[in-house]
Amino acid sequence: MARKTGSHADITGPRLRSAARALFARHGYAAVSMRQIAAEVGVQAGALYLYTTDKQTLLFDLMKEHLDDLLTALAAQVCPADPSARLAAFARFHVGYHLDRPAEVFIAYMELRNLTPENFAAIERLRHRYEDALQAILAEGVAAGVFRLPDPRLATMALIAMLTGASQWYREGGRLPREKVAEIYAEMALRAVGA
Amino acid sequence: MARKTGSHADITGPRLRSAARALFARHGYAAVSMRQIAAEVGVQAGALYLYTTDKQTLLFDLMKEHLDDLLTALAAQVCPADPSARLAAFARFHVGYHLDRPAEVFIAYMELRNLTPENFAAIERLRHRYEDALQAILAEGVAAGVFRLPDPRLATMALIAMLTGASQWYREGGRLPREKVAEIYAEMALRAVGA
DNA sequence: GAGTGATCTGAACGCCCGTTCAGTTCAAGG
DNA sequence: CCTTGAACTGAACGGGCGTTCAGATCACTC
Incomplete structure (x- = not known):
């Protein structure tokens, strides 16, 4: 028996990705089986291979899609001229995007x-x-003399780690609203670079 | 055939932990099999169960040992009275310990x-x-009026994420020696809290 | 209303998993 | 020299893995 009502291709495909995303995030790629994903979608495991060539590609596509979207969203941001304002905008964007x-x-x-x-x-x-x-x-910012940084590359890694860390402890409906969280992180980022 | 020369209990035990640590770190717990660990130790898979009750306990013991050592090492640190000096010492300690x-x-x-x-x-x-x-x-530091922080809990998470991130990009023999790395991170941490 | 093709099932493929255990080996103690 | 027991092997257990595929189903087209 197959296909209860109507065509499902445009439904099963996104559902596969959505289920894989949730399960990979919760249990880890290696710990999740194609049969578990199929059960979440409401389908037999074999049917998944109509929508992905294999498990590895499924993971890759999820990660690539995320980074493509991130870069696209970043490019769409308005970009202030002042380095301090640009850094603050970047920090707010990064935290907000990651909390979502x-x-x-x-x-x-x-x-x-x-x-x-x-x-x-x-x-x-x-x-x-x-x-x-x-x-x-x-x-x-360093060139303009408004940031004081011994090593911009190190500072880049440090700031990204700090800002990304927000999504590890932030919980929806917690003590702080996300705008406030993004605001505090942006302030810390500005201070960390000596602005 | 077993036991080529002499007693191995006090050798195989640590070797098991060491191999598991390296393999778990490289490939992830779920992706590493007991047979792979055994091969690294130079033993059959069954022999591992003379030294650990199961795979889960092996992981737990590794993590607990790490955190116990971390807390012990932190407690052994000298503790300056000045909040700024304490924060700088903590940051240097954290980065150094994690890089190692x-x-x-x-x-x-x-x-x-x-x-x-x-x-x-x-x-x-x-x-x-x-x-x-x-x-x-x-x-x-906040009580003493030397740190300016809207939310100490958030700042704690932010600083730990920033400092721990060092071990994600730092490579032995790279551009910067580890003392310099720890120093720069400590400086950024101080600035981030408004010291 | 017959035929087509997209969609999915259910079984199978070979392989690896964590764990157990009876049996083997061999350094050391009496 | 014999016995003991720690250390280990090698095979087995039941089960799950990713992936393939012949066949069933059924909305749609003509």
Whole structure:
């Protein structure tokens, strides 16, 4: 028996990705089986292979989609001229974007080692492009004399780690609203670079 | 055939832990099999069960040992009276300790979700004790009027994420020596809290 | 209303998993 | 020299894994 009512291709596909995203984030790529994902979708395991070539590609596509969206959203941001204002805007954007997507963030940061070497290289390239955007802001600030940084590259890594960390403890409906969280992080980022 | 020369109990035990630590850090707990660990030790899989009750306990013991050592080392630190000096000392200690133990850090931060609920609770308790040590420093600094922080708890999480992140990009023999790295991070931490 | 093709099932493939255990080996103690 | 027991092997257990595929189903087209 198959296909209860109407066509499901445009429903099952997104549902597969959605179920995989949630399960990978909760239990980890290696600990989740295709049969578990299929059960979540409400389908037999074999049917998943109509929508993904294999489990590895499923993971890669989720991570690539996340980073593509992140870079697109960053590019869409308005970009103030003042380095301090740019850094504050970046920090607010980064925290806000990551608080909205805890599952994607978890996967993107935890499952890198489960990618094949080629897939890993592709993801790292995208991640590096994002880091470079922040590093460019810091370099401008240093050139303008408003930031005091012994090492812009190190500062880039430090700030990204700090800002991304927000999604590890933030819980919806907690003590602080997300705008306030983003605001405090932006303030700490500005101070950390000596602005 | 077994036991080529002499007694191996006091050798195989530590070798098991060491191999498990390295493999878990590189590939992840769920992706590593007991047979892989056994091969690294140079033994059949069954022999591992003379030294650990099961795979889960092996993971838990590694994480607990790491956090116990971390708390012990923190307690052994000299503790300056001035809040700024204390924060700087904490930051230098944290970065240095984590740079020396990349495998343990990786496991402690990535494999929490592979712990059983009881084991997870035990590890979280230890981790919280460590976070509280930092939060106490921040609270003192705020009380003394030398730190400006809208939210000490948030600042604690932000600083720990920033400092721990060092072990994600630092490579032995890289551009910066570890003392310099710890120094820069300590400076950023001080500035981030408005010291 | 017959035929088509997208969609899915259910069974199978070979393989690896964590764990157990009877049996083997061998350094050391009496 | 014999016995003991720690240390380990090698095979087995039941089960789950990712993936494939022939066949069933059924909304749709003509």
